[in-house]
Amino acid sequence: MVAVRTCVACRSRGARTELLRVVLHDGRLLADDRAVLPGRGAWVHPTARCLDQAVTRGAFARALRASGRPDAGPLENRLKTLMDN
Template identity: 75%
Template sequence: MVPVRTCVACRKRASRDDLLRVVSSGGQLVCDDRAVLHGRGAWVHLTARCLNQAVSREAFSRALRVSGKLDAGPIENRLKTLMDI
């Protein structure tokens, strides 16, 4: 059985392989490709639409139970890199 997770932006359920795990580290959102970093994780589709929606709704802060705004720069850079390939 394949593990299923829910995207924090669109709330659609998908295979863990189709989503990106994101954790908070030092006030920044960090990609956790191998899903091994410590702490709570939030899952999001690796699309500009879902990423922008999650950032604008502050879904990452809620899902990760972090107060304040998180820097989404590292994830946005990652998305741009993947779209250029």
Template identity: 80%
Template sequence: MDAVRTCVACRKREARTVLLRIVVRDGRLIPDDRAVLPGRGAWVHPTARCLELAVSRGALSRALKVSGKLDAGPLENRLKTLMDN
């Protein structure tokens, strides 16, 4: 059985293979597709809706225990690429 994680945006519990792990590098949100990057990670559904919710509510900052504005640009671009395919 796959490990279960909770989306920081919608709070739904899913298998970790369904969710996308996000980490912070140099103040930017980076997708961790293989869930192997070091450091604290936050899990979110790979959808624009959940990403927008997580950013607007400050859920990613809280989950990642960072303060200040995070740059979600690289992550948003990555999600657009995923959704276009």
């Protein structure tokens, strides 16, 4: 059986292997490539479109139950690295 997750941006469902887990650490959004970091996680497609949509709509803050807007800079840098490879 394949684990299914929902993208916080586009709300489409996909296999856990197709989505990227994001966690909140010290007010910053971090990519959890191996899905092992502690705490609540949010799942997003590793595309610029879904990332932008999630940040604009505040989906990460809602899904991670964070107050205020978390810093998406580290996540955006990591995603750019993933897309360049």
